Amino acid sequence: MxxxxxxxxxxxxxxxxxxxxxxxxxxxxxxxxxxxxxxxxxxxxxxxxxxxxxxxxxxxxxxxxxxxxxxxxxxxxxxxxxxxxxxxxxxxxxxxxxxxxxxxHLEDIIEDLEEIAIGLPGDIKLAVAAIARRRKLLNDDVLIALADASWEILDVSGSDVSDFGLIKAAEVCRFIKALDISRCTKITAIGISELVKHCHSLETLRCGY
Structure with missing residues (x-):
């Protein structure tokens, strides 16, 4: 077997x-x-x-x-x-x-997503992240595996992303201009504070429940 x-x-x-x-x-x-x-x-x-x-x-x-x-x-x-x-x-x-x-088939490749994502362009990674969010599969591991320096917008609303995943992604996605973290119960003021330190281009931040 x-x-x-x-x-x-x-x-x-x-x-x-x-x-x-x-x-x-x-x-x-x-x-x-x-x-x-x-x-x-x-x-x-x-x-x-x-x-x-x-x-x-x-x-x-x-x-x-x-x-x-x-x-x-x-x-x-x-x-x-x-x-x-x-x-x-x-x-x-x-x-x-x-x-x-x-x-x-996202569930089938979640475990190998970090390795698979290496060969993908930034816009494709963003599309995969959006699919993961809609299918309730977006968490710290998925976000970190897909994070790309070319991203300017990011929507992780209603996901399982926590402060840890947000901070790690912010270290890579330094040119984020708009971010939606609404209904993310695992993100606190600590994560937002670190986000602002890394993403100096941030103009719009949507949060709340």
Whole structure:
């Protein structure tokens, strides 16, 4: 049983490793290796991971490529199809899809979040923090793992973040301009005092219950 659990975790680590490469913008370098990932997923029962592997394996990352045939262009420009392009629903970006996957499986990667977050840009970390807050998973460990120097706004309202987590985050996020700590019962005047010492750009602080 322990061996099976360890094997499942290894699949999860590989899966989210590829998502991180996408979110950090370095996926094109690793695309030739994605066939190996697809083979690994064949041994896993996760239908979603197999689908993602197949989709990304066929992904065209060359924006200069001429992917439209002359016939398709002719159909789109045909007078019998007015407004064809304007009515077409814009698909979600690959980054947004990956953030959604990370959010849905956040519980599975909480223990490894500090290591995983190293490869993520600041705006993606902030999005993950927002998801964690909405799902009642935001605490000191999660906030410290995600804290990024580029953040200017932060909402930890209604979370389990305490003085310790707030102070540690403030040491990293020194350019915070707006912070919401309302309904955070574990944050006291001590944490706020230390916050002000580190974040000299702070303009808006929302607190209370």
């Amino acid at each position: 322990e061996k099976r659990s360890r094997k499942k975790k290894s699949y999860t680590v590989v899966y989210f490793w590829f998502l991180i490469r996408i979110l950090s913008g370095s996926f094109s370098f690793w695309l030739p290796h994605f066939r190996l990932f697809s083979i690994l997923m064949d041994n896993n029962k996760g239908k979603a991971t197999k689908t993602l592997a197949t989709s990304l394996q066929n992904l065209n990352l060359n924006p200069q490529s001429n992917f439209k045939s002359k016939s398709s262009i002719a159909v789109i420009n045909h007078p019998q199809f007015p407004g064809f392009l304007s009515k077409k629903k814009k698909p979600q970006s690959l980054v947004n899809l990956c953030i959604g996957v990370l959010g849905r």
